[in-house]
Amino acid sequence: MRAETPLRSETPLLSVQGLTVTFDGFTAVSELSFDLYEGQTLAIVGESGSGKSVTALSIMRLVTLGTRAKIAEGQIFFRQPDGSTIDLVQADEAELRKIRGNQISMIFQEPLTSLNPVYTAGNQVVEAIRLHQDVTKAEAYQRAFEVFERVRIPEPKKRLKEYPHQMSGGMRQRVMIAMALSCDPTVLIADEPTTALDVTIQAQILGLMRALQDETGAAVIMITHDMGVVAEVADDIVVMRNSKLVETGNVFDIFEKPTAPYTKALLASIPRLGSMTGKSQPERFDLVDMDAPV
Amino acid sequence: MTDFETLVEVKDLCKEFSVPGKAKIHAVEHVSLKVGKGETLAVVGESGCGKSTLAFLIIKLLESTGGQILLDGHDITHLHNKSMREYRQKMQIIFQDPFASLDPRRSVGYAVGEPLIVHGEESKGAALNERVGGLFERVGLERDHAQQYPHQFSGGQRQRVCIARALALHPELVIADESVSALDVSVQAQVINLMMELQQDMGLSYLFISHDLAVVERIAHRVAVMYLGQIVELGPRSAIFENPSHSYTKRLLDAVPIADPRQRRERPLLTGEIPSPRWEHGTSPELVNLVEVEPGHFVAEE
Numbered sequence: 001m002r003a004e005t006p007l008r009s010e011t012p013l014l015s016v017q018g019l020t021v022t023f024d025g026f027t028a029v030s031e032l033s034f035d036l037y038e039g040q041t042l043a044i045v046g047e048s049g050s051g052k053s054v055t056a057l058s059i060m061r062l063v064t065l066g067t068r069a070k071i072a073e074g075q076i077f078f079r080q081p082d083g084s085t086i087d088l089v090q091a092d093e094a095e096l097r098k099i100r101g102n103q104i105s106m107i108f109q110e111p112l113t114s115l116n117p118v119y120t121a122g123n124q125v126v127e128a129i130r131l132h133q134d135v136t137k138a139e140a141y142q143r144a145f146e147v148f149e150r151v152r153i154p155e156p157k158k159r160l161k162e163y164p165h166q167m168s169g170g171m172r173q174r175v176m177i178a179m180a181l182s183c184d185p186t187v188l189i190a191d192e193p194t195t196a197l198d199v200t201i202q203a204q205i206l207g208l209m210r211a212l213q214d215e216t217g218a219a220v221i222m223i224t225h226d227m228g229v230v231a232e233v234a235d236d237i238v239v240m241r242n243s244k245l246v247e248t249g250n251v252f253d254i255f256e257k258p259t260a261p262y263t264k265a266l267l268a269s270i271p272r273l274g275s276m277t278g279k280s281q282p283e284r285f286d287l288v289d290m291d292a293p294v
Numbered sequence: 295m296t297d298f299e300t301l302v303e304v305k306d307l308c309k310e311f312s313v314p315g316k317a318k319i320h321a322v323e324h325v326s327l328k329v330g331k332g333e334t335l336a337v338v339g340e341s342g343c344g345k346s347t348l349a350f351l352i353i354k355l356l357e358s359t360g361g362q363i364l365l366d367g368h369d370i371t372h373l374h375n376k377s378m379r380e381y382r383q384k385m386q387i388i389f390q391d392p393f394a395s396l397d398p399r400r401s402v403g404y405a406v407g408e409p410l411i412v413h414g415e416e417s418k419g420a421a422l423n424e425r426v427g428g429l430f431e432r433v434g435l436e437r438d439h440a441q442q443y444p445h446q447f448s449g450g451q452r453q454r455v456c457i458a459r460a461l462a463l464h465p466e467l468v469i470a471d472e473s474v475s476a477l478d479v480s481v482q483a484q485v486i487n488l489m490m491e492l493q494q495d496m497g498l499s500y501l502f503i504s505h506d507l508a509v510v511e512r513i514a515h516r517v518a519v520m521y522l523g524q525i526v527e528l529g530p531r532s533a534i535f536e537n538p539s540h541s542y543t544k545r546l547l548d549a550v551p552i553a554d555p556r557q558r559r560e561r562p563l564l565t566g567e568i569p570s571p572r573w574e575h576g577t578s579p580e581l582v583n584l585v586e587v588e589p590g591h592f593v594a595e596e
Contacts, residue, residue, distance in 0.1 A: 047478035048449070168567055169341075198340040199505065200566070203549035207561020225478065228508075228551030232558055251555045269483035270553045271508035277536055282334060282513050284490050285483040 011079065013038050013219050014059070014104075014187055019074035021054050021063060028054040028069070030243040036187065041213065041220040043234035043251075045227065045266075050240040052223045056189050059221070060106055061088055061096050078104070081186060102132040105180040109192040111172035115164040121175045122160030125182055132183045147178040150215075151208060170201035174208070181212065188213075191223040206232055227270045231255060239263050265290040298330020298515075301366060301499045302352065302385075302467055308360035309347050316575045321347040323523040324361070324581055329467065332493065334500040336510040336531075338546070339520035340568060345503045348520070349469045352501065353385050354378060366466075383413055386460035390472035392452035396444040402455045403440025406430070409462045429458040434488060450481035457488065461496075469501045474509060486513055507550050511535050516590075519543045522571050524582050529591030539593040 012035035021029040029051040036042050044052045057063035059076055076088040080103060086095065108114045116124060125144040129135065135143070141160075148156035151174045164172055173193065180188055190209070194202040210233060213220055222233055230237060230251070237254045239246040239262065247260040258264045265288040276283065309322040322344045329335045337345045350356040352363055354370065363371045370381050389395045396405055407416070407426045416422040427437035433454040444452055453473065460468055470489070474482045490513060492498055504510050510517060510531075517534040519527040519542065527540040538544045548559070573579060582594035 047480065170567065199507070200340065200545060200549040202551070203561050204566070206551070210561065226551070227479070227553045231553045231555045232551045234555070255553070255555055265480060267553070269480045271479075271483075271486075271506070271512050272553050273508045273511060273547070273550045274535070274552070275508075276511045276531070278532075280532065282490060282515065282531075284487045285512070287480075287483060287487070290480065 010037065012036055012077075013079050014221075015075075015077040016055075016059070017075045017077070019055065019058060019076065020072045021051075021058050021069055022072045023067065023069045027243050029058065031074070032240075032243075032245050033074075034238050034245070034248060036219050036221060038186070038219055039213070039217050041222060041233050041235050042238065043222045043224060043230040043236070044238045044240060045224060045230055046240035046246075047225055047266075049242070051243040052240050053191055055240070056106065056191050056221065056223050059088065059187075059189060060100055060104060061091070062100075078187075098132075101128060101180075101185075102183045103185055104187040104189065105183065105185040106189040106191065107173070107176045107180050107193045109195050111169065111176045111196075112164060114176055115172060117164055120161050120163055121167070125160075125175070125179050128179050129182050143182065144178070147182045148175075150181065150212065151175075151178045153178070168201075169197055170204060173197065173201075173205055177205075177208070177212070181216065181218075184216065184218075186218055187221065188218050189221045189223070192225070193222070194229060195224070195226070202229075209233065227267065239266070261288070262290050264288050298333040298499075300328045301331045301333075302329040302501075303364040304328070304348075304352060304361065305364070306361040307348070307351055307358055307363065309344075309351055309356060310359045313572060317572050318575070320523050320571050320573055320579055322351060322358075323579060325520075325523075325525055326361075327518055327525065327528065329499050329501055330515075331466070331499055332497045333515045334493065334502050334513055336502040336504060336514035336517045337520055338504055338507060338510055338517060340505060340546075342568065342571065343520040344523040344571070345520050346471055349387065349471050349501060349503050353387050353469055354382075355387075379413070383463040384465055385467045385469065386463065386465040387469040387471060388453070388456050388460050388473040390476050392449065392456045392476075393444060395456055396452060398444055401441050401443055402447070402452075403430075405444075405455060406440070406459045406462055409459065413463055415463070425462075426458075429462055432461065432492075433458045434484075448481070449477055450485060453477060453485055454488070457485075457492070461492070464496075465498070467499045467501065469503065471503045472505070473502075475504065475506060482509070489513070507535075507547060519546065522568065522579065524579075524594070525584065525592075526582060526594040527592065528584070529588075529593075533588065533591040537588075537591075539587060539591070541596060 014036040017033050019029055019032045046052045054063055063069045071089050077085050078088050079085050122144055126140045129140040129143050145156055153159050153174050194205050234251045237251055238248045241262050247263045258267055268288040305326050307322055307325045311319040313319055339345045351358045365381055403426050406429055407422050410416040426440050430437055430439055435454055474485050514531045516530050518525050521542045527543045538547055584592040584594055587593050
């Protein structure tokens with residue numbers, strides 16, 4: 001388990017500066033800034049509509065595809081493996097194709113909609129590998145086998161030949177993680193990766209993600225609404241509400257000494273297992289006013 | 295053992311679904327439980343454990359394939375349409391997704407007033423509007439909201455509308471099937487508080503179906519843990535959470551992420567999944583044997 005946060009002497013791997021994203025005049029993300037370092041897990045937390053997913057999609061520059069969204073302002077600096085830094089907001093499609101799914105990859109909430117139902121899991125992972133690496137089909141297949149083993153899929157040979165509908169939700173999410181890791185990304189963005197899963201499967205996937213991060217050293221941006229998940233995996237937290245950053249800091253500081261009223265309200269409204277120990281009757285939540293002045 | 299007078303009793307309730315390939319899904323297997331007046335019984339378990347099927351059987355949205363359902367001592371297991379009508383008023387259900395359970399082309403006031411008309415308690419007019427307005431206020435909405443349409447509300451407000459509709463006929467039992475799961479945490483806390491307040495004021499009984507153990511710990515008087523269609527542990531909330539005795543209950547509790555970074559725990563890396571409840575004709579699952587380990591606390595023998 002990683003107890004201490006990584007050293008921060010180096011320059012950030014990814015630096016989001018003053019990001020503003022608008023949809024036809026509606027501001028989904030407003031002047032958001034944060035840094036991500038190697039090996040760090042940064043959780044972006046917030047409720048529906050806070051702008052957390054739009055932030056993730058902006059980093060991948062997927063937000064403008066097929067929508068009327070516009071990155072109105074800001075820069076997203078990404079340090080590539082060769083040491084050069086690129087502004088993802090200004091990058092052209094050819095450059096982005098080299099980065100997406102290769103250096104920065106993403107896992108989504110619902111693995112069934114992210115996987116193609118008419119291709120086997122193996123086919124889809126092989127495709128992702130061959131898109132970014134100059135390897136033969138056989139080599140890519142071998143590589144897919146290795147990542148399946150890495151994400152602890154039992155009987156990887158058999159699973160490579162299966163279709164998404166033949167797998168359980170947890171297994172599909174493992175396939176998505178395998179695909180995301182197949183090109184050794186330096187940044188992994190996980191958008192609510194365990195929200196659709198049962199709690200025992202969620203525990204497995206969180207454990208897996210933690211182990212993989214230790215093995216690969218990738219930085220992770222975890223988008224979630226679940227403070228329990230945050231407490232379990234994050235080094236640092238960005239709290240968002242209504243498109244804006246509310247508070248940011250180390251996971252221990254935010255949980256123990258939150259300063260913004262919204263963070264306090266959010267923490268007060270989480271049902272915590274064990275909070276009712278010794279009490280005989282059900283009890284209401286003590287709600288805190290979210291809009292109280294600081 | 296409970297301090298509550300029994301409202302609903304379920305005895306050996308079973309539901310099997312036929313599936314292709316000469317097999318059956320044993321969704322609910324010989325489940326017996328009681329819900330007391332003014333009590334919240336939570337049913338917890340993972341996807342496919344049969345908890346929603348159990349709720350549907352009790353409210354008779356599904357026909358059981360065995361066993362008995364008693365409401366206030368009356369056997370309602372085999373009642374249909376007309377004979378069931380008077381009992382339907384006493385049982386209401388609130389679903390997970392409030393948007394899907396409201397008609398997008400009707401005002402929410404209509405949704406709340408419709409059961410009153412259907413059951414002949416009111417006809418359209420000022421008196422109906424008055425009662426609907428009162429229900430809106432009861433669940434923390436404004437009277438004027440009644441004229442608006444579902445899309446004009448937030449998720450939490452929509453769930454309040456569904457609660458108002460469920461309350462319209464003065465039910466005794468409200469089944470909440472994952473009713474707060476789709477809500478943001480701050481809204482979820484408000485809706486849970488509202489449900490508890492309504493219980494106190496109106497003496498409602500809740501059958502609270504949920505996969506979220508932390509929510510259940512807040513709201514339940516008693517808890518039933520379901521696994522593969524059967525209850526593996528049943529008891530007062532404190533017994534289940536402070537002295538979980540069945541291995542599956544322990545596994546469930548261990549898996550819940552704790553919202554405190556100082557309490558991080560090691561997580562299993564291996565896969566382990568719940569087996570299928572599908573059984574070939576002529577085969578059937580082994581029935582568990584519930585043993586009372588302390589007063590009111592039943593645990594399946596392993």
